[in-house]
Amino acid sequence: MTSREQIIQLFRQRLGDYISGREICSVLQISRAAVWKQVEQLRELGFEIEARRSRGYRLLESPDLLLSADISAELGTSLIGRKVHCTSEIASTNQLTQQLAVDGAPEGLVVLADAQTAGRGRMGRCWTSPAGVNVYCSILLRPPISPRQAPQLTFLTAVAAAETLNALYSLNARVKWPNDILVGGRKIAGLLNELSAETEQIHALVMGVGINVNMTAAQFPADLRYPATSVRIEMGAVQPRLPLVRLMLQRIDELYLEFLAQGFSPLRRRWEALFDLLDRQVEVDLGARIISGVVGGLEPDGALKLFLPDGSVERVLAGDVKPIGMQAKG
Incomplete structure (x- = not known):
């Protein structure tokens, strides 16, 4: 973790209590001046931190940021999220994850961005990715299956995303073949899996998930191919992104382990239970x-x-x- 993430973790562990500058220096092995600089940077990011002479620092309120330390805390997964990489802005989380995969990143790596400048959907379509409102996430897998089976994992992320939205917000999210999530007939999430493989071996499979969380109607492009919505629009209020990310990663972890142990059949049944067009x-x-x-x-x-x-x-x-x-x- 970075010094900033370590300070945030200390604040989270001692929520409501003051932490002395001396203790922070000792834990992080940095100077008092460095502590002050990190606290000022956190304030610029939107953290409300109180400072009192002789008592230290106390966290009062946190912004809706996605930070690796927060996501990893109490995640409890077996594989997904072994390493979490968060960044403020990037061209594409799938693109970065592919690069990290080539560099030898471990299976289960999660990459999240607060904004994307070149987000992509299926068939090369643009995925609008404004800052601070949505979830843009990619996950690296190295499954011991043939490349022919790789498309099955698109349905894994669809089930995980839909079940997460339903569990947290009771939205009755449904899946649309092959890689969209709908609420009330409007698109709330999209998926993009990308594969690096030889004839009989998968080197890396990157599962990309984009979920509209706090976008307003005014933020959606006028030329959308499909009507869109967000959690905020459906719930009528801004929603924190951290619980959604954490639960979704837990669902993906659970489903992936089940897939490796039992194959596609259980996953297919769960997907079809969320699919409104069966027999239509x-x-x-x-x-x-x-x-x-x-x-x-x-x-x-x-x-x-x-x-x-x-x-x-x-x-x-x-x-x-x-x-x-x-x-x-x-």
Whole structure:
């Protein structure tokens, strides 16, 4: 941890109590002048810190910042979050995680940014990433599976994100194939998994998650392809990001260990329980053509199974899916 994170951790451990400058110097092995400088920097970040002669410093209030020390505290995961890297602004959390993976970063590394300047969604689309309001997170995995199975892990992050939103806020979040989370038919989160692999071996799989937490309606671009919402809009109030991040990482840890032990079937069942279009008539825009049929669920490789009117089955690997009725397959 940095000196700043160590000071924050001390304040958290002794919340409401004064901590003397001498004690901080002793724990961090820095000078009194360095302590004062760190405290001033924390104040600039929005921390309300009281200082009293002969008593020391006391933390009164914290801003809604995502800090590695706070996220790691009481996380309790087995793999995800072994190392947490937080930054104020970056081009893309997926991009940095890929670079760190090449440099030998351990499986379970979590990268978070307060803002992204080049956030990306599926098919190279831009992901709007303003500062201080959302969760932009990437997780590094090195799963002992074949590259053909890698798409299954997109559904893992979808389940974790949706279950987290439902557990914390009772939003009735639902999944949209292949990689979106909806609330009331509006997009609240998106996923982007990126793979580095050879023919039969995965070197690194980066799971990217973007969740709209405290964005206002005015912050969404006017040219969105899909209606969007945020936790703040749905709840009617600003929400702290730390509990969401911590619970989501715990869910991902739980689901990943289950996936490694039991395969895709339990995960597929959990995803389908959050999917409103199972057994419904849909229209799928494949780009070059549009097809319609009845959704039959997920194939083992993550493809969407579609029963066509002529009785044949279409495996959809990519496309935009829209409901057009409630007709179920016979």
